[in-house]
Amino acid sequence: MTAESAVSTVVVTVVGVGADGWGGIAEAGRDVVRGAEVVIGGARQLALVPGECRGERVVWPSPLRPAVAGLLAAHAGRRIAVLASGDPMFYGIGRALTEELGPGAVRVLPHPSSVSYACARLGWPVEDVEVVTLVGRAPARLAAALHDRRRLLVLSAGAATPGEVAALLRDRGFGPSRMRVLEQLGGPRERVGDAVTADGFDQAPGDPLNVVAVECRRDPGALRLGAVPGLPDTAYEHDGQLTKRHVRAATLGALAPAPGELLWDIGGGSGSVAVEWLRTHPSCRAVTVERDPVRAERIRRNADRLGVPGLRVVTGAAPAALGGLPRPDAVFIGGGLTAPGLLDTCWQALPDGGRLVANTVTLESEALLADAYRRHGGDLVRLAVAHAVPVGGFTGWRQAMPVTQWAVEKTPRTVRTARTADAVRAAGTEETAGADT
Secondary structure, three states: OOHHHHHHOOOEEEEEEOOOHHHHOOHHHHHHHHHOOEEEEOHHHHOOOOOOOOOEEEEOOOOOHHHHHHHHHHOOOOOEEEEEEOOOOOOOHHHHHHHHHOHHHEEEEOOOOHHHHHHHHHOOOHHHOEEEEOOOOOHHHHHHHOOOOOEEEEEOOOOOHHHHHHHHHHHOOOOOOEEEEEEOOOOOOOEEOOOEEOOOOOOOOOOOOEEEEEEOOOOOOOOOOOOOOOOOHHHOOOOOOOOOHHHHHHHHHHHOOOOOOEEEEEOOOOOHHHHHHHHOOOOOEEEEEEOOHHHHHHHHHHHHHOOOOOOEEEEOOOOHHHOOOOOOOEEEEOOOOOOOOHHHHHHHHOOOOOEEEEEEOOHHHHHHHHHHHHHHOOEEEEEOOEEEEEEOOEEEEEEOOOEEEEEEEOOHHHHHHHHHHHHHHHHHHHHHHHHHO
């Protein structure tokens, strides 16, 4: 598609607006707003538009996302301008509009984002900063980004967010972290606050249009959580139903999470596998299925504590509880393998390229995995871990229960192999039946 044809299909033009208001919009953006028959935006953005702009002004309803399609349909055929804070494609309305209409129907005229302004004021290279948005999201998600000496920019949901950030830092062992609150960036009322530790943060709520800069510093006594799977077992609240650290690391390695993928974690226990799947990338998704309501609540607390409050917890027994779940990219079975039909249900749910990993410590479940290995291939391994412990005045090894793990990727080849194996078994049965008669 040429640039000319792309412009001709434009339904909506999105104009970025900063704290500097109408005067900070480039002339091309002002021309769009002046010529629009309908101007849509938040109340704050619409208040910045001068009287010379004659278009009908429409405030976004709340919640916003479900209203997008209907609002655009109500004004179809008219020249529509949408006002958005900063860069509309950076955690802004631009995403919703392009997903609804397609990128060719949306023209975006961005303004510098609050992140660009903040990095310019702080002297931080943008590429070295991690951005966490708390706009419409639980503050707990910040916990997943906390690593010693890491620089963070937190996009605030309002005036109370800096205080919530400070409280979370203190609670997660990052009280020595240095914080700065930057308000109204790029506008005449811009303010860059003084640096203060989270432990010493006592500022009253200020301007709701703010960004929080955090230089992470971990308290020396706080538990260190790395960026890869295999967190310490003490990071989790549990009742003994926990995939232990070394086995968990091997399990996540076999599951091989990638950005945007969805995991089914069946027999969640303490939720450790699903939690660490989600921690590998912010766009990863997971559903954990746990039949015990007490454990299901514990999983929710672990997810919140470790920065992945978006973990979906389904309370129920598999395979019945799997009905209606979105199709997974990977499945982990950590419990309930002997439930009739569970293994086959999970296999059938996987698309080509999907992965299935199942762990067990019992002979009964091991027999099921051995049969699945014969039918589908993959890798069948035994994981044995021993820990050094005192033995009198000496030191010896204490062996944990060995874990049998089956890991397989579903491909056309594995499906063909399974069908061939079934045919061979069927043929063998027929030959035996004929000999008996």
